[in-house]
Amino acid sequence: MKILGISAHYHDSAAALVVDGVPVAAVQEERLSRRKNDAGFPLNAVEWCLDHAKLDPGDLDAVVFYERSMLKFARILTCTLRAFPQSWRSFPHAMKNSLGEKVWVRGLIASHLGVDRRKILFTGHHEAHAAAAFLASPSPRAAILTADGVGEWATLTAGTGARGEKTTISLLREVRFPHSLGMLYSTFTAYLGFAVNEDEYKVMGLAAYGRPTMVDQVRKVIRRTPDGAFAIVPEYFEYQTTAARSYSSSFVDLFGPPRPSYEPIDVATAEGRRFADIAASVQRVLEDTLVDIARALQQETKLPDLCFGGGVALNGLANARILAESGFERVFVPPAPGDAGCALGAALYADRVYFNNPDRDIPDHPFWGPAVDAAHLARAAREDDQHVDELDDAALVERVADDLAANRIVGWMDGASEYGPRALGHRSLLAAPHATAMRDRLNRDIKHREEFRPFAPVVTAEAADRYFDLPAGGARLARFMSGVFPVRPEWRAGLAAVTHMDGSARVQVLERSMAPRLHALLEAYGRRSGIPVLLNTSFNVAGEPIVNTALEGYSTFRRCGIDALVAGPAIVTKRATASAKREHVA
Numbered sequence: 001m002k003i004l005g006i007s008a009h010y011h012d013s014a015a016a017l018v019v020d021g022v023p024v025a026a027v028q029e030e031r032l033s034r035r036k037n038d039a040g041f042p043l044n045a046v047e048w049c050l051d052h053a054k055l056d057p058g059d060l061d062a063v064v065f066y067e068r069s070m071l072k073f074a075r076i077l078t079c080t081l082r083a084f085p086q087s088w089r090s091f092p093h094a095m096k097n098s099l100g101e102k103v104w105v106r107g108l109i110a111s112h113l114g115v116d117r118r119k120i121l122f123t124g125h126h127e128a129h130a131a132a133a134f135l136a137s138p139s140p141r142a143a144i145l146t147a148d149g150v151g152e153w154a155t156l157t158a159g160t161g162a163r164g165e166k167t168t169i170s171l172l173r174e175v176r177f178p179h180s181l182g183m184l185y186s187t188f189t190a191y192l193g194f195a196v197n198e199d200e201y202k203v204m205g206l207a208a209y210g211r212p213t214m215v216d217q218v219r220k221v222i223r224r225t226p227d228g229a230f231a232i233v234p235e236y237f238e239y240q241t242t243a244a245r246s247y248s249s250s251f252v253d254l255f256g257p258p259r260p261s262y263e264p265i266d267v268a269t270a271e272g273r274r275f276a277d278i279a280a281s282v283q284r285v286l287e288d289t290l291v292d293i294a295r296a297l298q299q300e301t302k303l304p305d306l307c308f309g310g311g312v313a314l315n316g317l318a319n320a321r322i323l324a325e326s327g328f329e330r331v332f333v334p335p336a337p338g339d340a341g342c343a344l345g346a347a348l349y350a351d352r353v354y355f356n357n358p359d360r361d362i363p364d365h366p367f368w369g370p371a372v373d374a375a376h377l378a379r380a381a382r383e384d385d386q387h388v389d390e391l392d393d394a395a396l397v398e399r400v401a402d403d404l405a406a407n408r409i410v411g412w413m414d415g416a417s418e419y420g421p422r423a424l425g426h427r428s429l430l431a432a433p434h435a436t437a438m439r440d441r442l443n444r445d446i447k448h449r450e451e452f453r454p455f456a457p458v459v460t461a462e463a464a465d466r467y468f469d470l471p472a473g474g475a476r477l478a479r480f481m482s483g484v485f486p487v488r489p490e491w492r493a494g495l496a497a498v499t500h501m502d503g504s505a506r507v508q509v510l511e512r513s514m515a516p517r518l519h520a521l522l523e524a525y526g527r528r529s530g531i532p533v534l535l536n537t538s539f540n541v542a543g544e545p546i547v548n549t550a551l552e553g554y555s556t557f558r559r560c561g562i563d564a565l566v567a568g569p570a571i572v573t574k575r576a577t578a579s580a581k582r583e584h585v586a
């Protein structure tokens, strides 16, 4: 059975193809369209998935959209009318966004793909999140938690899943819009001058510089309810009535003036510390709330495994606390817990639940995207008069380890690209993890990021415990970089480029079987430096999606301070220009 899953029209559109119960292709539209967080209908992604599997749209048994668009429209309409007359200004905006395309999704898909309308199905938005988290995990029976901004009505769901002869996903309880942990965090993201739906992780990064001194104020805007859930206090928010602003003047009275987005944050100033303290406070309240909800779910279900999905599951600090404090032995967060991952979740949900197909084990990796073509890279680099070597695997790994040990920055492309927001070893920039000078160089020459944002390390599974303080189950959470854990104090100075202000790191723990070449490289680097750890950051420059093709990698390499570029057997280095040679001598 061939099922195409689609997520679109909010942010991070994607397509995923499931054949006979197993994913064969999945990619975010932004990787192909080259527009970051592309929310358009994912025509490029659909086309690539079908091409990759050598299928025509007519071969598909079903096309599944990741939310019930009529329900979502009903929610927007209801909220708008409830808030009338304050909301009348936002109504045309909401209508344009919703009515324009989202509601008529069936016709849109049928016309774009030329498939029979009867083959077009829908899942609930949180059912798609739940399926992405549970059905791709190795757990046969698990508690399921999802949390995001909002789907149709739900913003958080809790339930259970069972795989086997018959697959069930039972979402037993939900919290409904406007009460939303995702919207709460996004509101603070906007207040702190960052881009909503994109820069939430900057709030988490900033939190490490602050102290949670304003937890009481945050608890004034979101209250716990007697049933163990939570409710926002509407007077502090405006997102439920207008698309123009997420927080109200009462919110500003409580927390002070918001940060203008164009002003840099300097945590050495009182104003900078205020923003860091607010970030730390909302982060603390988010963590506490999730831990409480997860603990109650564990006590109710008595299950050892939790599968956690939705955009809020990108919060690695919260995930680590859920693992440590909720009573679950293992916490599974998929590589794409956000809306992009819903394309795969929707396809899997339809396969197991709508069509009752038998359960299948899903390969435990994120590499479902287009493969890199090393021959393209070698040809382009030679035509551009750059230096190209083609080496066998063993020689290549030793050569790159030498480069890294000499403090060179390496663009590393290997096989199929990652599905989800994180580079997990197939489209990565790699560098020595030891000195803050390397972090600063990456920020200055390539990533152009705020100083307070940390870089992440990758470590071999065998050595992870030596450098990082991982609780039981921590390595699993770190498989897809989903947890933030302490760097062991004795290694913080030696791993300064990847240790955050508070001594933590969002580490990736790499098993050999997931990315054998990167694992071999870590071991080779360990033989040189004594530490099998590398700095691993996504292969892109600021404002661009992660590179997809060899030529995109090459173009990025030529434009910025990357010293060497690898794909397959090819390794490209820049021919030293006269001025660069002078710099080296200097």
Ligand SMILES: [Fe+2]
Pocket (backbone or CB within 6 Å): 125, 129, 148, 149, 150, 151, 310, 311, 338, 339
């Ligand atoms: Fe979502």
